[in-house]
Amino acid sequence: MTVELAPQPALAPLAAPRPLIFSGIQPSGIVHLGNDLGAIRNYVMLQYEYEAIYCIVDYHALTSTHDAALLRRRTREMAASLLALGLDPDRCTLFVQSHRPEHTELMWLLTTVTPVSWLERTPTYKDKIANQPDDVNHGLLTYPVLQAADIVIYKASLVPVGKDQAAHLELSREIVRAFNYRYGETFPEPQAVYTSAPVVLGTDGVKKMSKSVGNTIEILASPEEIRKQVMSMVTDTERIKRTDPGRPGVCNVCQLHRFFGDDYEEIWDGEATARTGCVDTKKLLAQRITERYAGARERYAELMAHPADVDGILEAGADRLKPKAAATMAEVKEKMGLR
Numbered sequence: 511m512t513v514e515l516a517p518q519p520a521l522a523p524l525a526a527p528r529p530l531i532f533s534g535i536q537p538s539g540i541v542h543l544g545n546d547l548g549a550i551r552n553y554v555m556l557q558y559e560y561e562a563i564y565c566i567v568d569y570h571a572l573t574s575t576h577d578a579a580l581l582r583r584r585t586r587e588m589a590a591s592l593l594a595l596g597l598d599p600d601r602c603t604l605f606v607q608s609h610r611p612e613h614t615e616l617m618w619l620l621t622t623v624t625p626v627s628w629l630e631r632t633p634t635y636k637d638k639i640a641n642q643p644d645d646v647n648h649g650l651l652t653y654p655v656l657q658a659a660d661i662v663i664y665k666a667s668l669v670p671v672g673k674d675q676a677a678h679l680e681l682s683r684e685i686v687r688a689f690n691y692r693y694g695e696t697f698p699e700p701q702a703v704y705t706s707a708p709v710v711l712g713t714d715g716v717k718k719m720s721k722s723v724g725n726t727i728e729i730l731a732s733p734e735e736i737r738k739q740v741m742s743m744v745t746d747t748e749r750i751k752r753t754d755p756g757r758p759g760v761c762n763v764c765q766l767h768r769f770f771g772d773d774y775e776e777i778w779d780g781e782a783t784a785r786t787g788c789v790d791t792k793k794l795l796a797q798r799i800t801e802r803y804a805g806a807r808e809r810y811a812e813l814m815a816h817p818a819d820v821d822g823i824l825e826a827g828a829d830r831l832k833p834k835a836a837a838t839m840a841e842v843k844e845k846m847g848l849r
């Protein structure tokens with residue numbers, strides 16, 4: 511399913527319960543453009559239409575990050591980033607995964623309906639084995655079961671994510687079907703919700719923008735840093751001279767302009783006819799990204815100067831979710847013969 515920023519979806523009738531949406535994000539560094547265009551802008555928009563729960567998944571991050579101080583710092587930074595980008599604690603619930611112990615408790619129960627073969631064939635597991643061969647910990651294998659538990663503990667039916675999460679979401683649905691088949695209808699099958707930019711390429715123009723690849727544009731970094739990252743972008747590799755016509759369809763810089771301003775066709779034409787050079791197009795993109803996120807950058811600095819406020823929002827979020835999580839655990843335990 512794709513959700514565009516405009517037009518806004520129609521409001522549900524007042525009497526109908528609003529579908530519940532859930533998403534998780536790893537506290538693994540400063541947010542990048544791929545996170546925002548691919549997922550976070552949907553988090554922000556959907557909080558106005560749905561009951562929305564957003565989780566900073568520190569348990570998931572433990573599968574790759576083993577430095578306690580770093581994880582603690584990044585968890586707070588991620589919370590501040592999400593709030594700065596527009597999550598409103600009065601409109602959604604933001605919390606940290608490890609603050610709600612029911613997630614891992616439910617995960618264990620779900621592992622018992624999940625064949626190991628499903629986990630071994632997950633593409634992200636295969637990638638991780640290749641990327642961190644010295645640290646193929648069990649958490650990497652079980653990762654998608656914890657993700658399924660995150661979603662279904664609140665019986666969420668919609669999950670805003672980038673396209674890289676498609677396989678995880680499919681696995682969540684399979685786990686739900688396996689559980690419902692064995693113990694009776696309990697959980698809804700969650701559906702992914704994509705933006706109009708479900709895969710944002712990195713500065714190399716080849717791979718998905720990702721912290722682990724190091725090809726990111728960090729949207730809350732300083733204007734100088736953003737400029738440096740944008741200027742390092744690989745454009746059309748066949749455009750050698752300034753006077754060569756470019757191929758805007760394969761130029762990542764031109765493609766990103768689609769999301770920054772309403773003159774995309776003009777930019778496309780300028781590049782295709784060699785009226786504009788790659789450097790000009792990059793400078794303009796850096797300027798627009800800097801401007802777009804200027805307010806968020808200020809809010810981020812403000813929030814990081816008041817860490818107790820951020821921690822308070824996260825604690826209140828986890829507290830608010832307790833009754834829902836406890837109710838699901840009670841129901842599941844009853845169905846599974848645990849009480």
Ligand code: AMP
Pocket residue numbers: 534535536538544545546547548549550670671672673674675707708709710711718719720
């Ligand atoms: P992560 O940083 O891997 O926890 O990702 C957080 C959210 O951003 C997830 O919903 C991802 O699917 C999404 N995301 C991450 N990188 C990209 C990208 N390059 N393009 C689109 N979405 C992305």
Ligand code: TRP
Pocket residue numbers: 532533534535536567570656657658660661669671675678
């Ligand atoms: N695996 C997701 C990622 O890397 C993070 C995540 C954990 C998640 N639990 C989730 C996403 C539940 C959506 C729903 O980005």
